[in-house]
Amino acid sequence: MEQTRGAATFQVAAAVYDRHVGRYGPQLARALIAAAGVAPPQRALDVGCGPGALTGELAAVLGAASVVAVDPSDSFVKACRERHPGVDVRGGAAEDLPVADDAVDVVLSQMVVNFCTDAEGALAEMRRVAREGGTVAGCVWDYAEGMELLRAFWDAAREIDPEAGAAQDEAVVMPYCRDGELAALWSRAGLQDVAGGQLVVEAAYDDFDDLWDPLTTGVGPSGAFASGLDAGARDALRAALHRRLGDPDGPFALPARAWFAKGTVY
Ligand SMILES: C[S@@+](CC[C@H](N)C(=O)[O-])C[C@H]1O[C@@H](n2cnc3c(N)ncnc32)[C@H](O)[C@@H]1O
Numbered sequence: 554m555e556q557t558r559g560a561a562t563f564q565v566a567a568a569v570y571d572r573h574v575g576r577y578g579p580q581l582a583r584a585l586i587a588a589a590g591v592a593p594p595q596r597a598l599d600v601g602c603g604p605g606a607l608t609g610e611l612a613a614v615l616g617a618a619s620v621v622a623v624d625p626s627d628s629f630v631k632a633c634r635e636r637h638p639g640v641d642v643r644g645g646a647a648e649d650l651p652v653a654d655d656a657v658d659v660v661l662s663q664m665v666v667n668f669c670t671d672a673e674g675a676l677a678e679m680r681r682v683a684r685e686g687g688t689v690a691g692c693v694w695d696y697a698e699g700m701e702l703l704r705a706f707w708d709a710a711r712e713i714d715p716e717a718g719a720a721q722d723e724a725v726v727m728p729y730c731r732d733g734e735l736a737a738l739w740s741r742a743g744l745q746d747v748a749g750g751q752l753v754v755e756a757a758y759d760d761f762d763d764l765w766d767p768l769t770t771g772v773g774p775s776g777a778f779a780s781g782l783d784a785g786a787r788d789a790l791r792a793a794l795h796r797r798l799g800d801p802d803g804p805f806a807l808p809a810r811a812w813f814a815k816g817t818v819y
Contacts, residue, residue, distance in 0.1 A: 563668075563773065567604035567632030573767040573776060574664065574694075574702070576756040577809050578606025581692065584752040585663055586610055589690035589815050595619065595658035598682060600647045600675070600691075601665030605633035605640075611661070612637055621657065623650060647675035652682040659683065662691035664811070666738065667727045676742035683818045689744055690815035692752055693735055697724035699753070699810025701798075702764065706775045709793035713786060721778050735814040744816025752811045761801050765791055 563570065585607065591597060593615055599608045602622035611620045617639030624630050625646045634642045645651040647662065648671045660679040669675040679689045694700040696707075703723055711718030719725065729735045736749030758764045769787070771780040779790060795801070 563603065563626045563629060566770075567629060567636075569767050569770045569772050570604055570629070572763070573772045575604060575606060577754050578603070578663070579610060580754040580756075581752060581809075581811060582607040582610035582663060584754060585661060585690060585692050585813060586614060588750065588752065588813050589659060589661060589688055591615070591659055591661070591688075593619075596656070597621070597659045597661060598623065598650075598652060598657045598679075600650065600660060600662040600679060601625075601668070602633050602642065603629045603663075605629075605636045605642075607661060607663045608633055608637050608640055608642070612640055621652060623647070623652065647678060650678045650682055654681055655684040656682050657684070657687065659688045659690070664692065664694060666691055666735070667693045667729050672728065672738060673742065676738060676744075680742060680744065680818050685818055687818045688815055689739070689742075689818060690813065691735065692811040692813040693727070693729045694723075695732075695751070695810040695812055696722075696727050696730045699751070699808070701807045701809060702756075703775060705797040706768070706779075706794055709790055709797050710775075710778055712793045713789045714782075717778070721774060723774055726774075730812070732812060735812050739814040739816045742816075745819045747814060747816040749812060749814040752813050753808060754811075755806050755808050757804065757806045758801075759804055761795050761798070764798075765794070 596619045597611045599622040602608045602624045608622040621641045623645045643651045666672045707722040739747045768776045768779040
């Protein structure tokens with residue numbers, strides 16, 4: 554399968570992803586499901602399902618047989634299948650969904666359209682597979698401010714390497730991560746009755762190492778930055794991040810904000 558830009562940093566073990574941003578996934582999924590008004594007897598598609606945080610929450614609401622999930626990462630497709638028996642999990646990209654026209658009532662994507670090589674094409678595909686009157690909804694982290702883990706990470710990265718940190722800061726490189734941008738994408742895609750807003754969730758950490766360790770494996774753009782440093786620079790990044798998070802000593806929690814958009818297919 555052709556690699557997308559975003560998929561490249563997500564060819565990792567699901568357990569590693571779970572300990573990084575995946576930690577926020579189930580709570581964010583419940584918030585997105587509520588915002589999109591998902592309810593039985595709808596049939597839903599999860600685009601860019603990853604290991605299946607949103608897939609699992611959709612299956613809990615609609616039943617596994619009413620959920621289809623798609624992701625380009627082979628390891629995530631495998632993990633999602635194992636975690637959610639009965640869900641139809643397929644390999645594929647948002648820009649070319651392996652799903653028939655008008656197949657579902659609701660299409661959701663959680664932290665995905667910002668990784669797509671062609672987000673407008675992805676939205677056109679989401680419209681195609683949703684029936685008339687159906688809903689397309691999605692969310693993207695507020696990398697610039699409200700996603701505290703990644704904001705602190707990129708501020709620390711900019712501190713230890715101003716040029717490379719600024720060049721890879723997700724607040725700079727990620728599209729659709731500022732207030733209103735996702736809703737504007739939804740409107741440009743021709744969705745009707747477009748509405749947007751924020752979803753705020755929280756994740757708990759046992760200690761700072763619980764947050765730091767997954768980053769050293771290369772998961773996601775932040776992990777790719779951290780794992781690409783030499784040992785000395787990585788130690789400096791670790792120290793800067795620890796300080797920016799308030800020098801936690803023991804358990805702590807971080808809030809995270811995502812922007813969401815939803816619209817109706819006509
Ligand atoms: C931050 S993860 C989110 C995973 C999952 N939605 C969740 O909430 O945990 C981004 C996901 O987007 C997937 N992805 C990247 N590019 C994609 C594309 N073009 N189409 C569909 N999914 C893509 C990755 O493989 C990865 O699973």
